[in-house]
Amino acid sequence: MLATxxxxxxxDCHHDYAKNTPDCIKTADYFHDTITQLDQARTRFIAxxxxxxxxxxxxxxxxxxxxxxxxxxxxxxTYVHSFSRNTFQQAAAPGExxxxxxxxxxxxxxxxxRYRQIGLAVSIGLIGLLMLATYLKLRQMEK
Numbered sequence: 001m002l003a004t005x006x007x008x009x010x011x012d013c014h015h016d017y018a019k020n021t022p023d024c025i026k027t028a029d030y031f032h033d034t035i036t037q038l039d040q041a042r043t044r045f046i047a048x049x050x051x052x053x054x055x056x057x058x059x060x061x062x063x064x065x066x067x068x069x070x071x072x073x074x075x076x077x078t079y080v081h082s083f084s085r086n087t088f089q090q091a092a093a094p095g096e097x098x099x100x101x102x103x104x105x106x107x108x109x110x111x112x113x114r115y116r117q118i119g120l121a122v123s124i125g126l127i128g129l130l131m132l133a134t135y136l137k138l139r140q141m142e143k
Contacts, residue, residue: 031080038073041099065102069095
C-alpha cells in the first residue's frame with residue numbers, strides 16, 4: 001500500500017494532491033523504501049535464525065534483535081501517517097540499528113559454525129590416527 005507508483009494507494013493520492021510538491025513524493029518513496037528494507041531484513045534474519053537453530057547454534061541474541069526489528073517496523077508503519085520524515089526516522093532508527101546488530105551476530109554465528117566444523121574435522125582426524133596406531137600396534141604384538 002505504501003508503493004508510490006501509478007495504481008498504488010499512496011502513489012495515486014500523492015500524485016493527485018502533491019503535484020506541485022516533489023518533496024512529498026520523495027518522502028513517500030523514503031517511507032516505502034525504509035519499510036521495505038526493514039521488512040526484507042526481518043524476513044532474511046528469520047530464515048538465517050532457523051537455519052542456525054537447526055545446526056545447534058544459540059540464536060537467542062539474533063531473535064532478540066528480530067523482536068526489536070519487528071517492533072520498530074510496526075511503529076514506523078504507524079508513523080507514516082505523521083507525514084513527517086523526521087518523526088518517521090525516529091521510529092525507524094531502532095529497527096535500522098537492530099539490523100546492524102543482527103548482521104554482526106549472524107557473522108559471529110557463521111564464524112562459530114566454521115570453528116566447530118574445523119574442530120570436528122581435526123578431532124575425527126586425530127581419532128582416525130589413534131585407531132590406525134592401535135591397529136598397527138595390535139598387529140605388531142600378534143607377530
